[in-house]
Amino acid sequence: MRVLLTGIAGFIGSHVVEHLQANTDWEIIGLASFRHRGDSERTESFDPDRVTIHYADLRGDLSPTLVSRIGPVDYILNLAAESHVDRSITEPRPFIENNVSAAITMLEYARIAKPRAFIQVSTDEVYGPAAPGQYHAEWEPIIPSNPYSASKVAQEAIATSYWRTFGVPVVITNNMNVIGERQDTEKIVPKAIRSIITGEPVPIHADASGNPGSRFYLHARNIADAWLWLLTNTAPEMYPHVGRPSRWNIVGEEELDNLTLVRMIGDVLGTEPKVELVDFHNARPGHDRRYALDGRKIHEAGWRPPVNLRDSLAKTVWWSVANPEWLGLTDADVRHLR
Ligand SMILES: NC(=O)c1ccc[n+]([C@@H]2O[C@H](COP(=O)([O-])OP(=O)(O)OC[C@H]3O[C@@H](n4cnc5c(N)ncnc54)[C@H](O)[C@@H]3O)[C@@H](O)[C@H]2O)c1
Structure with a gap:
């Protein structure tokens, strides 16, 4: 083939x-x-x-x-x-x-x-x-x-x-x-890993009442x-x-709001993340708070995902620590985590 x-x-x-x-x-x-x-x-x-x-x-x-x-x-x-x-x-x-x-x-x-x-x-x-x-x-x-x-x-x-x-x-x-290794830093997971390592606040999109988006x-x-x-x-x-x-x-196996996702990344790194909730209606017009697809068709047809989210997230975080240049960081920035 x-x-x-x-x-x-x-x-x-x-x-x-x-x-x-x-x-x-x-x-x-x-x-x-x-x-x-x-x-x-x-x-x-x-x-x-x-x-x-x-x-x-x-x-x-x-x-x-x-x-x-x-x-x-x-x-x-x-x-x-x-x-x-x-x-x-x-x-x-x-x-x-x-x-x-x-x-x-x-x-x-x-x-x-x-x-x-x-x-x-x-x-x-x-x-x-x-x-x-x-x-x-x-x-x-x-x-x-x-x-x-x-x-x-x-x-x-x-x-x-x-x-x-x-x-x-x-x-x-x-x-x-x-999610996964080698993702561009414009996306939320590498962006969050980078901010947690450098001690900067992670911007999280939320509605006007502070409810974070979920995926x-x-x-x-x-x-x-x-x-x-x-x-x-x-x-x-x-x-x-x-x-x-x-x-x-x-479809992914579980719904996660973005605050929980960032905290999970913090748990893997052993660091409490600083977060900044951003009102997406004002800051990012055109952004949607929640996406959700019905995954039953492919599930009923017999497909099962081979890797689970929590293990793959941890793998992604540790891969980023081992390859800090992907985050725009140096070995010196991540040495304390290795
Ligand atoms: N990443 C996600 O969460 C996600 C979710 C749903 C769907 N998708 C879709 O999956 C696909 C891949 O996404 P990704 O996350 O790997 O994005 P990515 O930006 O990392 O990769 C996109 C690729 O498309 C190539 N490309 C774009 N315009 C091109 C052009 N004019 N000529 C040649 N190559 C061109 C780029 O070089 C790049 O290799 C996209 O179609 C995206 O819409 C991504």
Whole structure:
């Protein structure tokens, strides 16, 4: 089997490669721009006998030369996207244009490559906020709150149109917030680890009454495992047998408010975190307090996440202490923790 991944030098992409290396004998081909938050340092654990990386900026079409270099592919995992909500709010146009173009590029490529499945990676955020006790099931109404989630909705919609018009075997997956080693410091877990180590307050988004936001976090390894499971245990549903493509929610095992998450990180480091509750309505318009997806479909189909949240969080924290440069820190900053 040959699998093509976009965003291979991104946070989740690098975990997917490690998971495929450990659990399959597949050949892995990656496309990377090494920009848009991709980082070649993430590729250090890749096996050069199994993984080939080609440079490609997906804002433009793949050249015929690159297409022939890639060769035949069985599966495509389309991860490439700008992924940070704050940046989508400060600069919506290039952010949205990037994500729309990346989707079109890969779907156009899929028309030529004719893979067995094309996973379009998406997010819980397309559904907008979930009220307390509410869990969005697959195909509930889509109401994005900010330009990031709108750009992911656009990727889903374009993929759905290629599924219907051109017969591309699209599978959409919506996953919840991901944690793990090598994550960009703009995201909450590395940001919190860094602040706790340096003794600075961790900003936590809350509503006007001080209730922190909550998420269902899961380790990137679990996402990778869910995609591998879908590719090996299910077949994409196709038009006209069904009226819409396969869609699967991939959900973390427990809901955590962000204050509890930060305290859990503090417990691992043996330090009481300083926190600063920030009213997100004023500070971060477009941010949602709670996301929640209904994970029953994939659970009932038989997938079980291989790693649990608490162990993976501890592993992530200790990995960051061992690799302080990822947090913008030095050995001297973390020596007391080792
Ligand atoms: N991290 C999360 O919590 C989370 C949750 C739900 C969904 N997702 C989705 O998962 C995917 C991967 O996210 P991540 O956390 O690894 O983000 P990331 O920012 O670490 O990685 C994104 C990757 O996309 C690549 N990319 C972006 N634009 C590109 C372009 N024009 N050409 C080539 N490559 C381009 C970047 O180089 C990078 O490697 C994204 O589609 C994101 O929307 C992430």
